[in-house]
Amino acid sequence: MPIEPATHPTSQPGTVTKDRPCQNCGYNLRGLEAGGRCPECGTPISARRPHDRLTDGLVDAPMWYIKQIALAMGMMAAVVIGVILTWLAFWLSLLPGIVMLAAMTLLAGLWFAASWLATTRRPIEDHTTPDPILDHDRLRTASRWSQVAGLLVFALIWTALITNLRLFGVLGGLASIGVLFGLVPLGVYLSALADWSGDTGVGGRLRAAVWCIAVCGSLLIFFSGLGMIGLSFGFLAPVLVPILSLIVMVGVGLFGWSVIQLSIGAAWAIQNSIEAEQRRLRLEEKRRRRAQQAAEQAERAAAAMAEADRRFEQEMDEQIPDAIPLSDEHTHHPPPKGSPSALDEKKIQPATDATPYELAPEDEQ
Numbered sequence: 001m002p003i004e005p006a007t008h009p010t011s012q013p014g015t016v017t018k019d020r021p022c023q024n025c026g027y028n029l030r031g032l033e034a035g036g037r038c039p040e041c042g043t044p045i046s047a048r049r050p051h052d053r054l055t056d057g058l059v060d061a062p063m064w065y066i067k068q069i070a071l072a073m074g075m076m077a078a079v080v081i082g083v084i085l086t087w088l089a090f091w092l093s094l095l096p097g098i099v100m101l102a103a104m105t106l107l108a109g110l111w112f113a114a115s116w117l118a119t120t121r122r123p124i125e126d127h128t129t130p131d132p133i134l135d136h137d138r139l140r141t142a143s144r145w146s147q148v149a150g151l152l153v154f155a156l157i158w159t160a161l162i163t164n165l166r167l168f169g170v171l172g173g174l175a176s177i178g179v180l181f182g183l184v185p186l187g188v189y190l191s192a193l194a195d196w197s198g199d200t201g202v203g204g205r206l207r208a209a210v211w212c213i214a215v216c217g218s219l220l221i222f223f224s225g226l227g228m229i230g231l232s233f234g235f236l237a238p239v240l241v242p243i244l245s246l247i248v249m250v251g252v253g254l255f256g257w258s259v260i261q262l263s264i265g266a267a268w269a270i271q272n273s274i275e276a277e278q279r280r281l282r283l284e285e286k287r288r289r290r291a292q293q294a295a296e297q298a299e300r301a302a303a304a305m306a307e308a309d310r311r312f313e314q315e316m317d318e319q320i321p322d323a324i325p326l327s328d329e330h331t332h333h334p335p336p337k338g339s340p341s342a343l344d345e346k347k348i349q350p351a352t353d354a355t356p357y358e359l360a361p362e363d364e365q
Contacts, residue, residue: 073263075114146182212251
């Protein structure tokens with residue numbers, strides 16, 4: 001049931017000055033107070049978001065793209081859960097090493113396919129706001145091809161097992177560094193995708209995970225490399241390396257958890273898009289019915305006016321006589337006798353029948 005925003009006092013100052021869809025139902029929140037609630041579904045309206053550069057959302061995209069993003073995020077979430085379960089089963093000695101390696105190889109291939117689906121160029125429509133991150137072609141390319149490192153790692157490990165050459169194993173270990181840093185461009189892109197979908201919390205966690213992986217991972221590689229060549233900083237290296245390793249593991253775990261949440265958000269985006277389309281169809285049906293009712297009312301009013309005019313003309317016809325007397329120019333009524341007009345007529349009558357013998361004597365002279 002729609003909730004009036006005025007019934008909920010504003011706890012955060014500010015007004016939404018740009019087009020912003022509701023995170024739950026997609027209602028345009030422009031003009032409403034931050035801290036209130038959506039008048040359509042009652043979802044709290046957050047304050048100014050970090051991604052206010054985006055005035056549209058994932059729910060505004062075409063359905064095929066939303067489903068593709070949901071599929072990609074679901075595949076990534078399945079890979080994260082699969083890696084955790086595979087390592088746990090191997091650690092508990094429930095899986096042989098060769099089976100674990102085969103499972104990890106399949107999961108690496110699934111992750112690579114999911115990353116390609118997730119970084120597909122988003123469709124640009126009339127209402128789509130251009131974004132420097134989501135629409136950055138080089139970032140999309142880096143996010144895709146950096147995930148090849150995972151397949152390369154397992155290809156080198158399989159080669160080392162088949163050929164019994166230790167060199168391929170060492171190369172596989174070095175390639176794993178590429179897997180770690182390959183998560184950085186992908187995490188940046190997925191964080192922007194989370195912002196676009198309206199889940200700012202996931203976007204913030206992805207950015208934090210990227211920083212942990214990039215910064216702490218670089219320091220870990222630096223100190224580890226110094227240790228391999230015999231250089232050390234006394235007690236700093238034994239202390240920093242475990243701490244940095246822990247931070248990197250936390251960053252990777254945060255990245256995986258954020259991917260799972262993003263997959264849930266993508267699934268919700270499908271449902272919200274369907275509900276928004278159904279709501280749009282209902283509104284169009286209401287507008288069509290209102291227009292039809294207005295047309296019917298106008299038609300009835302016009303018919304009533306025509307009937308009133310017909311009755312008025314009929315009443316006027318009944319009041320006016322059929323024959324109207326002609327004017328004095330066409331009819332002659334003789335004046336009464338003795339009236340001045342009658343005497344004048346006698347004076348002006350010509351004596352056309354008189355003869356010379358009938359004239360008076362003075363007239364004859």
